[in-house]
Amino acid sequence: MPWLVLGLWIAVLALASPFASKLADVQRDRAVDYLPASADSTQVARIEDRLPGGEATEMIVVYHRDGGLTARDRAAAAAQIERIAGAHRLTGEPQGIPSKDGATLMYPVASTEPGQDEKARDALVGDVRDIARGGDGLSVDVGGSGALATDASEVYDSLDGPLLYTTAAVVALLLILIYRSPFLWLVPLAVAGMADYLSMGVAYGLNQGFGTSVSGQSSGIMTILVFGAGTDYALLLVSRYREELRRIERPYDAMVAALKGCGPAVLASSGTVAAGLLCLLAADLNSSRGMGPLGTVGVLCALAAMLTLLPAILVLLGRRVFWPLVPRYGSRPKARRSLFTAMGGSAERRPLTVLAAGAVLLGALALGVLNLPGSLKQEDSFTSKPDAVAAMETLAAAYPQRGTQPISVITPQERADETLASIRGTRGVDSAREGRTGDGWTEISVLATAPPQSAGETATIEALRDRLDGSYVGGASAEQIDLKDTNARDRMVVVPIVLLSVLLILVALLRSVVAPLILVAAVVAVWGAALGIGGLVFEPLFGFEGTDPGLGLLSFVFLVALGVDYGIFLMHRMREECLSGAEPAAAALTALRTTGGVIASAGLVLAATFAVLTSMPLVPLVELGFVIAVGVLLDTFLVRTYLVTSASVALGRRVWWPGRLSREPGGPRPPVPPKEPEPMAVPVP
Structure with a gap:
């Protein structure tokens, strides 16, 4: 069976190869994209x-x-x-x-x-x-x-190579530190690379078959997700496989048991991430809407590889792949008091105190959102200063009271003269001249009296749009206005859809309403805190002149989907323990003790992969990578370990309400009949 799976993957990659190599050819980074x-x-x-x-x-x-x-x-x-x-x-x-x-x-x-x-x-x-x-x-x-x-x-165009190599190097380093093995780290890394190659072929197919837009940003995020999410799934599977190898003699049987044990959690977590990303299809912004399908492709390809190819390779390699820490059949891991055992102990002793302190900390960090800089201007989008930015800075200094960037007005050809006269009579217009004509339309180039992307130029563009009925007003400055307005609209539409879809998946998986609400509330708090930390460092520390308008929506979707991912790992194990008869508090502590290390390792890997974006030369990518990386770390080491565990301990069985686990085992107990008195010995006189 493992050889068959390996052969199928070789065939699939051979079929995907011609398409994967063409993905760069369909990548578009024009403004209209x-x-x-x-x-x-x-x-x-x-x-x-x-x-x-x-x-x-x-x-x-x-x-x-x-x-x-x-x-x-x-x-x-x-x-x-x-x-x-x-x-x-x-x-x-x-x-x-x-x-x-x-x-x-x-x-x-x-x-x-x-x-x-x-x-x-x-x-x-x-x-x-x-x-x-x-x-x-x-x-x-x-x-x-x-x-x-x-x-x-x-x-x-320069991102693809450095992004892939840097991501692979970061993941490799972390896997070596986590596994402490000279061989084991190569297996999940190689499988993630194959999943990434497959995702490129599938993404090209979506572009050709359905017209899905592919941009430099979306293809880069897809690679990050393949390596980040894929390595997370690998960590969970390998950890469970190591446990089963101590219990079961044959590697094949141990892998089957591992897949049965952690497979449902991995499937549910990947499904949650995919569902959250697909909600971006409701966005009006082309870049956000295109990122949804490509991100979903990355997650699903990583899932398929880690649940089929990775198990097959591990079984074929046998126990020796874990050398020098080989899990022997019948052995037991060394008993030691882990960090997560200690953290669980404090959460058990004072759960309400831990919850209150965590909520205050996250709320205080979220206040940093008030310090986020305004919308990012086009010329401020680079971390370095290319030729075009140098030119725009010279223009801004030399022409402080004059527009230097044309505003494009498209009007019906038969109304060109009327539109031109109306434009020249609009307040804030410095000059206007008629340009190309064709296909029933006439283009008019307009210069404002105010500098580009200033409040004065924005007022001029809005006045033109109000005044010119039946015409369209565009150009670089108008595009920035539309990006900002549309991102605000998309947040109002996409955020509720993401929350509802994730909540429904969690309810179906955990058979509870309270536990999903705790997980969703926790990741929303993490999102606010991560954005707040961004507000504290973007301008004062990094020197960024603005915030990308899409940062709020994209960071929300990724942090909610990926944060709930870890919550599923923890809650699924907690549910297993409860089904085995453990009390809720003991189940929560056992789940933290057994999955805490894996979740911490997965969180570090995912945060590191998104942190790779902070080395890229574009401010929007740096901001997105920073916020997601910080959010994942907060979620891993504060929310999952302390707050969710504390909430579970404090609520007890109510955390599983209204499921059957919220009731006492066996339901109401029947009354116990009184025992008959034992006969007493009567002394004989």
Whole structure:
């Protein structure tokens, strides 16, 4: 049987190989791939794709010299722009706009040459940068939405290799420390790698069959989930398998017993994570909605590998895979007082005190949310400073009271003149000019008087949307507004769906209402505390200028789904002990003692895999990785060990209400008949 399973996996991986290698080809990181499905800015991007030449690439070439530009600088700038216009098909003739102090000169440049081809767009931006050169004190940078998109694309393209290698290295190091074996750590790591390869093939199939969007962010998160969740399942299975090998002689029979013992918990926990991630399909934001199916694919591929391939390999390798700590048949592990035994003891002695102290601590940490910085601007999304960001910073300093980033208005062709006049009469508009026309639509480029992504420009965009009935207002700044508004909407919709779905799964699994409510309340508290810690460090310690609008929703979904994951491990073992006749308090302490080490190891691995994101050069990924890693650690070492155990001890059998475990064993006891008095010996006189 193990050989058959191994052969089937080899065949499956061979079939998936051609598709897995193509996943990078369908990865898209254009703005429209992240934008809300129904927003104005999305409609603008889609209509621009149908205009002559497709979506335009907007750039701004910025010339700057401290102390003021010379006549030679201006002549060199004009010559370079002329070369760019001669080499590429531009929309309109670029006009130089000098700053008031004469130290900066900007040339807005737009081209429809690349259309929807990201590689062609990147090549265009690269060529413009090659032509626009400075020197001798003259700095030249290329910014604008097109250049920012190119810089972001380069970052995402560079993530795949480093993300995979770093994640694998972190997991390998932790497994070596956990297992203390020179061989055992290789098995789950190799199986996780195969699961990741399979998930790439399945993700490509979803893209081709159902149009599921694949972005750099979603594919990176999928890899993190495969290694993180997969290693967690492996830790639980290997721990139970080691127990059974001491009890059962044949490895095959021991593995069957291990799968029967922990299989239901692993299935339920993975099902909970998958259900939570699939709730993202209700999101309106394209990036969030696409992450749901890809994350689910990662979790399910990890589950399939760890419940089939991993057991087969372990059985084939036999007991020697555990060397030098081989579990001998009939042996008993050394009795020692573990950390979790001590923690359980304190929870048993003063459960209400522990609960109150934990609640106060989590509540205090959650107050840090009030210190979270505002919405993250596009140019602040990088941890380093690429060329496009340098250009935008120069523009912000040189043109503090002027818009430097075009606002795109798409209007029906027959109403172009009327719309143009209405735009010019809108408060906050500096200039507007008609651009491309085609497919029944006309594009109008608008510059606001206020700087990009400022309160003044936001007011101008909202005024245009209110005033221009039947037209769409888009562009880079409008996209940021739509991202923020849609994330707020998605939180209101997705969060209740996630809570309800997870709660229903827990009720069905644990045959209780109280226990699921405790688990869900605990993970929500962890989410608030983790976000609060983020608020305390993002700006003061990391120097981040803003918070990604999607951080709240994505961190909630992952922390609730993954946090409940560990709760299932603990509560499932607690339920087993209760079914065996143990009292609830004793069952809770036994469950903590027997699963605490595994849960701690799994939590460390999962936190470490998400912490890998903090080494990436994009602020949204760093923030997401930090919050999830901190949340998992809080959940592992505070909530699961202390708070859930304390709540179970304090509530006793009521934790399983209204299930049968909430009642005394055997139901009401019948009255015991009084014993007949024994005959007394009467002394004979």
